[in-house]
Amino acid sequence: MQNTELFFNSGNFRVVQFADIQEQYRVNPNTLRLMNAVLDAAKPDFVVLTGDQVKGYALDLFTDTRRRTNEVIKTICEPMTSRGIPFTATFGNHDSQCGISNAEQFEMYKALPGFVWNEGPGQGDEGTFCLSVEDKILIYIFDTHAKDGAGGFGALHKNQVEWYRSTRDAFESKYGKVLPSFAFQHIPTPEYFEVLKQVGRFSRGGVRAYGNFSNQWYKLDPHNVNSIRDFMGESPATSKINSGEVEAFLEKGEMRALIAGHNHNDSFLAEYKGMYLGFTQSCGFSAYGPGLLRGARYIDIKPSGEFKTGTYTFAELIGDITDKKLTYTLYEMAPVSIEGTKTFFREAGIVLGAAGAAIGGALLMKKRK
Ligand SMILES: [Fe+2]
Numbered sequence: 001m002q003n004t005e006l007f008f009n010s011g012n013f014r015v016v017q018f019a020d021i022q023e024q025y026r027v028n029p030n031t032l033r034l035m036n037a038v039l040d041a042a043k044p045d046f047v048v049l050t051g052d053q054v055k056g057y058a059l060d061l062f063t064d065t066r067r068r069t070n071e072v073i074k075t076i077c078e079p080m081t082s083r084g085i086p087f088t089a090t091f092g093n094h095d096s097q098c099g100i101s102n103a104e105q106f107e108m109y110k111a112l113p114g115f116v117w118n119e120g121p122g123q124g125d126e127g128t129f130c131l132s133v134e135d136k137i138l139i140y141i142f143d144t145h146a147k148d149g150a151g152g153f154g155a156l157h158k159n160q161v162e163w164y165r166s167t168r169d170a171f172e173s174k175y176g177k178v179l180p181s182f183a184f185q186h187i188p189t190p191e192y193f194e195v196l197k198q199v200g201r202f203s204r205g206g207v208r209a210y211g212n213f214s215n216q217w218y219k220l221d222p223h224n225v226n227s228i229r230d231f232m233g234e235s236p237a238t239s240k241i242n243s244g245e246v247e248a249f250l251e252k253g254e255m256r257a258l259i260a261g262h263n264h265n266d267s268f269l270a271e272y273k274g275m276y277l278g279f280t281q282s283c284g285f286s287a288y289g290p291g292l293l294r295g296a297r298y299i300d301i302k303p304s305g306e307f308k309t310g311t312y313t314f315a316e317l318i319g320d321i322t323d324k325k326l327t328y329t330l331y332e333m334a335p336v337s338i339e340g341t342k343t344f345f346r347e348a349g350i351v352l353g354a355a356g357a358a359i360g361g362a363l364l365m366k367k368r369k
Contacts, residue, residue: 015182047087129141182259189246210236258276267297278297
C-alpha cells in the first residue's frame with residue numbers, strides 16, 4: 001500500500017527527475033546548488049531519483065561506511081525535504097558498491113520526511129514499485145540492478161516484468177481501462193538503439209555503441225527528438241540481454257514513456273512504437289558529466305496521460321562554476337565508462353604500436369645505411 005497519496009495540482013502533475021547525483025561523503029556544493037535551483041525554478045509536485053545517488057566506489061565512503069552513506073543520502077535529499085516536496089528513489093549500479101545493500105539504503109530513504117514508496121515484487125527489489133496519482137495515472141519505479149549476468153549492465157528480472165503485467169492488469173480490472181503510465185529506472189534497454197540513427201565511424205557527432213552493437217556508430221535522429229536541446233554524448237550503456245520489459249509495455253499501449261539515467265552525457269526523448277524512450281543527463285558534479293549542461297528533467301503530466309517534458313541546466317540556472325574548478329575539469333576529461341576506458345586504452349595502444357613500429361623501422365633503415 002502506497003505510504004503517501006499523490007495529487008494533481010490544478011490538473012497537472014509535475015515530476016522532476018534527478019539522475020546520477022552520484023555523490024560522495026563530501027557532497028560537491030555545485031550538485032546541491034543545481035538541485036536547489038531546479039526545484040526553485042520548476043516547483044514540482046514530485047521528484048524521482050533514478051539511481052546512482054551514492055557514488056559507492058568513492059574512497060571517502062570506506063570508513064564508517066553505514067553512517068557516511070546515510071549522511072550522503074540525507075544531504076542529497078535535503079533540497080526536497082527542506083521544501084516539503086514528496087520524492088521517491090530507486091537504485092543504480094553504483095549505490096551499493098560501498099558495501100551497504102540497496103535494501104538497507106532503502107530504509108535510510110524511508111526514514112526521510114516526504115519519501116513516497118510502495119510494496120513491489122519483493123525478492124530483494126525494494127527499489128521497484130508502482131505509485132498512483134489519484135488512480136488516474138501510474139508511475140512505475142524499477143530497480144534495474146547492476147549487471148545482467150551476460151557481461152552487460154543490469155536489466156529487469158523476469159519476476160519484475162511479470163509483476164508489472166499483474167499490476168497493470170489489476171488496475172485495468174478495477175477501472176475497466178488501463179491507466180496511462182510512466183516508467184523511471186536507471187539503466188536503459190537495448191531498444192534505445194532502435195531510436196537512434198546509425199552512422200559511419202567518422203561521422204561528426206557519432207558515438208561508438210556499447211555492448212552488442214560495439215562495432216557500430218550512432219547519433220540522435222534529428223527527426224526523432226523531443227527538442228533541439230536534446231543531446232547524446234555517449235552510447236546508451238544497456239544490458240546485453242533483453243528482459244522483455246519494453247515489449248510488455250507495448251502490449252496494452254498505456255505506457256507513455258520510459259525515462260532512464262545512467263549515461264550522464266545523454267539527454268533526449270525519442271518515439272518508439274507509440275511510446276517514448278528517454279534519458280536525463282546527470283546532475284552530480286563528483287562524477288563525469290556534460291559540463292554545464294548537467295541538469296534535470298521535468299515532466300508535466302495531465303490526468304489523460306498527455307505530457308510534455310523539458311530540461312533545466314546548470315548553465316541556464318546558475319551560470320559558471322566558481323569553485324572546485326580543477327576537480328571539475330578533471331572529471332570532464334575522464335573516460336565515461338569502463339567500455340570507454342577499454343576503447344581509450346585499445347586506441348592508445350594502436351597509436352603507440354604504430355609509433356613504435358615507425359621508430360623501429362626508421363632505426364633499422366638508419367642501421368642499414
Ligand atoms: Fe549508472
